[in-house]
Amino acid sequence: MSDQTTEEQTEDRIEIVSFTIGEQAFCLNIGHVLEIRGWTSTTTLPHAPEYVVGMMNLRGAVLPVMDLSLRLGLGKTVPESRSVIIIAHIDKKSVGFLVDAVSNILTVNQADMQPTPEVSSARTAAFIRGVYTMDDTIVRAIDVHQIMPQDNLVAA
Amino acid sequence: MSDLRDMFFEECDDLMEVLSTGLDDLQNGNGDAETINAMFRSVHSIKGGGGAFGLDRLINFAHAFENVLEDLRSEKIEADPALIALMFSSFDHLNDLVDAARDDNDIAEDAGASILADLKQVSPPENGGADEVEVDSADFMPLTLDIGGDNDFGPLPDFDLPPSLDLEADPAPPMADPLPTGDGINAFSIEFSADPGLYSRGHDPALLFRALADLGDVTVSADTGNVLALAEAGDALSALSWTLQLIPNDGVEEDDIREVFEFVESQCVLEISTTVVEKAADTDLPELALPTLADEAPAPDEADTAVDATAQTAPQPAAKPAIKVVEAKPATGKKSEPRNSTIRVDLDRVDRLINLVGELVISEAMLRQSMNELPVSANSSVSEAIGQLKTLSGVLQESVMAIRAQPxxxxxxxxxxxxxxxxxxxxxxxxxxxxxxxxxxxxxxxxxxxxxxxxxxxxxxxxxxxxxxxxxxxxxxxxxxxxxxxxxxxxxxxxxxxxxxxxxxxxxxxxxxxxxxxxxxxxxxxxxxxxxxxxxxxxxxxxxxxxxxxxxxxxxxxxxxxxxxxxxxxxxxxxxxxxxxxxxxxLTLAVMEGMLVTIEGESLVVPTVALRETLQPGQANVHEFCEGDRGLSMGGEILPIVDLGEALGFRRQLSNLDNQALLLIEGESGRRSALAVDNIIEQREVVIKGLEQNYQSIPGIAAATILGNGKIALIVDTDQMIPAAGKSQLSLLKGQEHAEVA
Known part of the structure; x- marks a missing residue:
């Protein structure tokens, strides 16, 4: 269930969910997105990386919420009532991404994705697969597999 | 077809388990006649199923194995340690064969050859019959094979399907349990009519009847009523049917009779029942003469209609020949232990059910909580109904959990x-x-x-x-x-x-x-x-x-x-x-009793199983050691105190524990310590939600649960909170490797 297959199935056209963190626009393939929810408080996790805000209850399922901004090195998000949690399903795990706002669902041409600019920091290179240019803004495509919390605590 | 195949292999797992249990019983000297019968039936069913899928090696081997069990059953040989060892190796090899067949793997040609040879040496195949069995073992063979051009039997392509509704010759189901014998008053009544296929394969009913005569006193009568004029009959129908009465020798059981017909069971209609000849001594069961087939299925016992009936059952799983149609045994109350009837259910469905019930329990708790906040009098009908709901959802949850639990x-x-x-x-x-x-x-x-x-x-x-x-x-x-x-x-x-x-x-x-x-x-x-x-x-x-x-x-x-x-x-x-x-x-997915506590505003659950005592702030006799280590003096023993908030990284070390409640816990190893928390709220039942599913395991935390208000509370892993001997509290969590295995 990698992006690759999803994207091939829909040939060149794919749908993306775009959202903002601070001033920057990002996107996820819609295939990964289960739903979008308003901010709810979470339960703090001990011994978790700082970008893991805590655990939330999604209709009986317990899933971690990640501060995507912090994960991307853009500073800690202070959750407010306008904040949004994108529930995504990645690598057989469900995870919530805390972002500032969801902007749109767009259909883009897979081929239009440009490589991440060379100026990238290590973190950008690891987490951003590429960018789509929309009018005068660019939308950064997140590499969902990299962005997931890495199993650094258990040797699994 | 692949469904049938899957089902066969699933069934094989069960059968192998029966076999293995039987072997263990034999080895431990707990085996009795029924143990061996059960083993025999398992091997036989595997052989039969193997036949349907053309698994020749499996059939061959199962047959040799079956022969040994047969001799064991008839007490021709004894289950001495050497034989049990041989049977264990046979079991293993049979398992290999089944696995290989399941995965379509080939296993080495000579694998198991020596075991096979040993088996054959213990119980040489009898009367050349063994070779035929291979061909014939499949009662469901017709599902896979066409019947060949030489048998022009007419329009029914599945003509020689096993007339399983009537026949039910498979000895696997417990209905085929040995009938009470030995008191000399029970007899078997056998109705037999042959399909044309039986003749075209060169079988002769007379020989079968003679073989029966070895088992006891046989009276044969032929029903010629349906015989047609030769010109009308053609070769498509065989009209003769026989009724036999067998007064069995000691120890002869229904299975033995079925075995006589084993080679032809797919080409005949066979019905075996017990009757009482002479007087019935101890029974007030007047109709020992059987429930007829009509009770269970519309299957008349004439050969041609039997084929129709079979056609209806053809879609039945081939690997389940044991369609319980002919319950040939009346309710004598003896020996007919009811089989635990089971169904196979997709695990996903069970999981979905479990999740739903889990949510039901949570909703119920939420409802109860909001009820408590409403000004409803305690003995109103509403609270009574809620009480019932709580009980019901608890029972429901327990039952659902039990589905997943397997020995x-x-x-x-x-x-x-x-x-x-x-x-x-x-x-x-x-x-x-x-x-x-x-x-x-x-x-x-x-x-x-x-x-x-x-x-x-x-x-x-x-x-x-x-x-x-x-x-x-x-x-x-x-x-x-x-x-x-x-x-x-x-x-x-x-x-x-x-x-x-x-x-x-x-x-x-x-x-x-x-x-x-x-x-x-x-x-x-x-x-x-x-x-x-x-x-x-x-x-x-x-x-x-x-x-x-x-x-x-x-x-x-x-x-x-x-x-x-x-x-x-x-x-x-x-x-x-x-x-x-x-x-x-x-115990994943289980419900657990836990003590709800708070630390720095976070709710946590401490499993009650580990809890020995709770101490409210000020009750405890706390002693300070260097580096802020503290001990609790309890009955002359000093127990280490672990501040849960600090251990989980929720706060820095507290300057004093005056406002903290203490929970005395005991780990699996019997070691004890005291956990310091801010407040003890209440004891309650919680549904365990694993953290690994969507995240990963967290040191010090066993799982999570959802509280009545929908918030998540973490369940503390008490064992990791008990400092191991000679380890400091910090190394407990940081140096997890050591703590885990110490």
């Missing part, structure tokens, strides 16, 4: 095979002792235990047990014992594997660890530290890499597998006495 027997039996195999390979004599194999464990857990346990057993046989000579020298019995034990203990499943071998050679282990750079020569290591070196990656103590273990995977792999299941592994060893490894696993 570990199957797992243990697989392991018993590993012991046999690995001891053979290692040239050591070992037996396996199973204790608590009825302990129920979540199915997922048992499945995922196969690999680690296999590895552990190989290790025990290879490294733990000594050779027979060494054992005798050490004054032990030549045969080593591997003990596998399961039990529920303080809300967890504990599985322990112990051997009575030489124990861990700590000097050697240390030397190897030093040579591999795992430890330095000057390191001061306790015995348990050295033992735990075995769990370090890439560790192997075998002088030479043996076939069994030492393939580069060590106990570290075992440990990480167990950890992935949320479990812990523990190792104890005593030189000269043996080694034991204990796996402690959580």
């Amino acid at each position: 570990v027997r199957g797992l243990f039996q697989r392991m018993s095979r590993i012991v046999r195999e690995s001891s053979r390979t290692a040239g050591k004599d070992a037996r396996m002792l199973m204790i608590g194999d009825s302990t129920e464990v979540d199915k997922t857990v048992t499945e995922r235990l196969v690999e680690p346990l296999t590895h552990m057993i190989r290790n025990s046989v290879d490294h733990g047990l000594e050779t027979a000579e060494d054992r005798i020298k050490a004054g032990k019995p030549a045969q080593g014992t591997i003990k596998l034990e399961a039990a529920h203990r303080s809300g967890r499943v504990v599985i322990s594997l112990s051997d009575d071998g030489a124990g861990i050679n700590r000097v050697k282990v240390r030397k190897i660890a030093e040579s591999k750079g795992l430890v330095r020569p000057e390191d001061d290591l306790t015995d348990s530290d050295i033992d735990n070196l075995l769990f370090r990656p890439g560790f192997s103590t075998a002088d030479s890499i043996s076939e069994l273990s030492g393939r580069g995977v060590g106990l570290d792999v075992v440990r990480s597998e167990i950890q992935a299941l949320g479990g812990r592994i523990n190792l104890q060893s005593e030189p000269g006495k043996g080694t034991s490894m204990t796996i402690s696993l959580p």
